[in-house]
Amino acid sequence: MSGPTVYTYAKSNPVSRQDPFGLSPQDIQNAVATLGGLYPNLVNGLQIGTLPPFLDDSSIGGRYFPGTRHIEIQDKYCSKQNLTQQEKDELLELIAHETLHLYLDDQVGPLTQLFSTTDYHTWVLTTASDILNYVRYNAITPPPSLNTYPR
Numbered sequence: 001m002s003g004p005t006v007y008t009y010a011k012s013n014p015v016s017r018q019d020p021f022g023l024s025p026q027d028i029q030n031a032v033a034t035l036g037g038l039y040p041n042l043v044n045g046l047q048i049g050t051l052p053p054f055l056d057d058s059s060i061g062g063r064y065f066p067g068t069r070h071i072e073i074q075d076k077y078c079s080k081q082n083l084t085q086q087e088k089d090e091l092l093e094l095i096a097h098e099t100l101h102l103y104l105d106d107q108v109g110p111l112t113q114l115f116s117t118t119d120y121h122t123w124v125l126t127t128a129s130d131i132l133n134y135v136r137y138n139a140i141t142p143p144p145s146l147n148t149y150p151r
Ligand SMILES: [Zn+2]
Pocket: 097, 101, 121, 124
């Protein structure tokens, strides 16, 4: 499995303005590798970008784009050199969360989650949290099944 495509929005840093693509922060690679070790399909072809500035300072941790393999996450996970363990945990849970939305798109159809009263988002939140608990604390065994989504 090759690593995900990671890019960041060009900000004031001239280097990233010249070359906003191709960044591969190690913590992101690690989180994706961990997730892919459990659920290869979740990270297959995944593209990870940073949120545009108007969203980056909000409470949004990330977002996904229905029908694509593209998610965006807060810039701090890309630009900080050494994430704390808590930030690494947040990052893993965040990538799990957004890729679980993409997974649901594949299972139930793009946009179905957004317009359905079925509580897909609760499933995404719970499953992402369970994945983190499995990986980090071994509090859950075996790894959470992805076949438990609402139908
Ligand atoms: Zn969500």
